[in-house]
Amino acid sequence: MTDTWVEALAGGKADLERVSTAQKVADMIRSRVLKGELEPGLRLSEEALGTALGVSRNTLREAFRLLTHDRLLVHEHSRGVFVRVPTAADVRDLYTARRVIECGALRLWPAADKAAKDAVRQAVDFAVKGAAKDNWNDVGTGNIRFHQAITRLAGSDRLNEEGDRLYAEVRLAFQVIKETRSFYERYLVWNRTIVELLSKDEVDQAVESLAEYFRIAEEDLVTHLPSS
Amino acid sequence: MTDTWVEALAGGKADLERVSTAQKVADMIRSRVLKGELEPGLRLSEEALGTALGVSRNTLREAFRLLTHDRLLVHEHSRGVFVRVPTAADVRDLYTARRVIECGALRLWPAADKAAKDAVRQAVDFAVKGAAKDNWNDVGTGNIRFHQAITRLAGSDRLNEEGDRLYAEVRLAFQVIKETRSFYERYLVWNRTIVELLSKDEVDQAVESLAEYFRIAEEDLVTHLPSS
DNA sequence: CTTTGTAGGATTGTTCAACGATACTTCAAT
DNA sequence: ATTGAAGTATCGTTGAACAATCCTACAAAG
Numbered sequence: 001m002t003d004t005w006v007e008a009l010a011g012g013k014a015d016l017e018r019v020s021t022a023q024k025v026a027d028m029i030r031s032r033v034l035k036g037e038l039e040p041g042l043r044l045s046e047e048a049l050g051t052a053l054g055v056s057r058n059t060l061r062e063a064f065r066l067l068t069h070d071r072l073l074v075h076e077h078s079r080g081v082f083v084r085v086p087t088a089a090d091v092r093d094l095y096t097a098r099r100v101i102e103c104g105a106l107r108l109w110p111a112a113d114k115a116a117k118d119a120v121r122q123a124v125d126f127a128v129k130g131a132a133k134d135n136w137n138d139v140g141t142g143n144i145r146f147h148q149a150i151t152r153l154a155g156s157d158r159l160n161e162e163g164d165r166l167y168a169e170v171r172l173a174f175q176v177i178k179e180t181r182s183f184y185e186r187y188l189v190w191n192r193t194i195v196e197l198l199s200k201d202e203v204d205q206a207v208e209s210l211a212e213y214f215r216i217a218e219e220d221l222v223t224h225l226p227s228s
Numbered sequence: 229m230t231d232t233w234v235e236a237l238a239g240g241k242a243d244l245e246r247v248s249t250a251q252k253v254a255d256m257i258r259s260r261v262l263k264g265e266l267e268p269g270l271r272l273s274e275e276a277l278g279t280a281l282g283v284s285r286n287t288l289r290e291a292f293r294l295l296t297h298d299r300l301l302v303h304e305h306s307r308g309v310f311v312r313v314p315t316a317a318d319v320r321d322l323y324t325a326r327r328v329i330e331c332g333a334l335r336l337w338p339a340a341d342k343a344a345k346d347a348v349r350q351a352v353d354f355a356v357k358g359a360a361k362d363n364w365n366d367v368g369t370g371n372i373r374f375h376q377a378i379t380r381l382a383g384s385d386r387l388n389e390e391g392d393r394l395y396a397e398v399r400l401a402f403q404v405i406k407e408t409r410s411f412y413e414r415y416l417v418w419n420r421t422i423v424e425l426l427s428k429d430e431v432d433q434a435v436e437s438l439a440e441y442f443r444i445a446e447e448d449l450v451t452h453l454p455s456s
Numbered sequence: 457c458t459t460t461g462t463a464g465g466a467t468t469g470t471t472c473a474a475c476g477a478t479a480c481t482t483c484a485a486t
Numbered sequence: 487a488t489t490g491a492a493g494t495a496t497c498g499t500t501g502a503a504c505a506a507t508c509c510t511a512c513a514a515a516g
Contacts, residue, residue: 065293096384104332156324
């Protein structure tokens with residue numbers, strides 16, 4: 001019966017893994033971008049940032065390369081690395097991709113496991129509680145969790161990863177909008193409608209509702225962004 | 229009317245862009261992996277590869293970082309970079325993701341533009357011609373194009389990128405199977421069926437057929453791969 | 457024979473300095 | 487206003503060096 005405690009400890013293996021400095025730097029930059037601390041258009045000078053973070057230029061370049069696929073930064077040959085300036089075209093593309101992925105994942109609701117379904121509901125409950133307390137940060141967080149939970153209904157790590165990537169770009173785009181309260185207020189109503197439809201197993205209607213939500217959220221963003 | 233020729237030349241702008249050595253090295257490694265020249269499990273030594281390619285270790289490391297998101301290589305801290313060994317769990321996850329994405333994109337067939345629809349048909353035609361000539365390489369290529377064309381029905385660059393990434397992993401997994409002719413022969417029949425259904429605008433049936441195809445292709449692979 | 461501990465070797469991860477390549481800015485000439 | 491040249495900033499790459507980490511081999515202990 002030694003296998004039980006060996007397995008229990010092995011579960012913590014991931015926590016022991018060494019993380020390279022380049023990975024740490026990349027994670028930190030990503031986090032700062034998503035918090036709006038590094039605003040769109042900002043140029044990240046290797047010299048300045050390397051000195052500020054106390055890492056070598058080579059390590060920083062490795063971090064930039066790690067971040068390339070996130071599309072939060074733009075790496076321009078010989079000119080440097082910039083925080084991406086989201087455009088209306090970006091948003092159109094993002095929402096097209098999200099519509100396919102999230103609506104596709106939502107169709108799997110009937111076959112999804114209980115934990116995945118609960119996560120969808122809990123995200124909306126969290127946002128509702130936030131709204132009752134006038135805590136709009138929580139409402140925004142709940143909205144994020146709701147959409148991530150929908151993608152997770154499919155149960156695919158790869159799909160989750162891509163969904164998170166798309167969502168991060170949406171968050172970057174939303175930073176252009178200074179006042180987001182009214183948007184989240186409205187989105188919460190929508191999300192509650194979707195969850196109610198799901199509770200009644202009206203999946204097709206929920207999918208339609210989600211698609212309609214995407215059309216509206218897309219227009220909200222597009223009207224605030226440069227056309228190119 | 230100068231705008232016409234200026235625009236025509238500007239269309240070639242992308243061809244003039246400088247490409248970093250790191251990017252070139254990454255592209256070359258990716259291509260070699262997909263061609264099966266670097267087989268699953270192989271360890272890519274920085275020293276050996278840097279010397280062989282005539283690039284510095286730092287440049288090679290940047291290339292490895294660029295390749296991380298492709299999931300074709302696995303970067304293990306302090307141990308090096310390896311060509312990924314696909315497992316049955318990988319394949320399960322891949323096909324779950326592809327089912328959501330490709331079936332979701334296929335639903336958009338009615339609203340898709342003519343060029344995108346033609347690409348789907350042409351891919352199957354190409355494979356059919358290849359089969360008639362006993363050119364199974366062409367059949368395989370046609371299958372790839374078919375699936376890529378389906379994803380492209382949605383018209384989203386981000387979705388195309390992810391679709392291609394997933395497909396590349398599938399190709400890596402398929403390298404475990406030495407003899408693929410019988411698979412592609414069967415898949416071609418399936419693809420033709422799907423195209424016929426689409427021609428009759430029976431989109432729901434086409435989506436169902438594609439989903440069924442994925443279930444079968446998934447089992448084909450899973451039965452040939454290590455469980456972990 | 458199996459397990460543990462230690463030393464040595466290989467190589468990865470990071471830093472640093474240097475230099476070539478490239479883009480940008482400024483100024484002068486047309 | 488446009489073009490060309492010079493100067494500057496910094497990115498892209500290289501190579502050397504060293505610390506950190508993993509792996510292997512061998513010896514000792516049970």
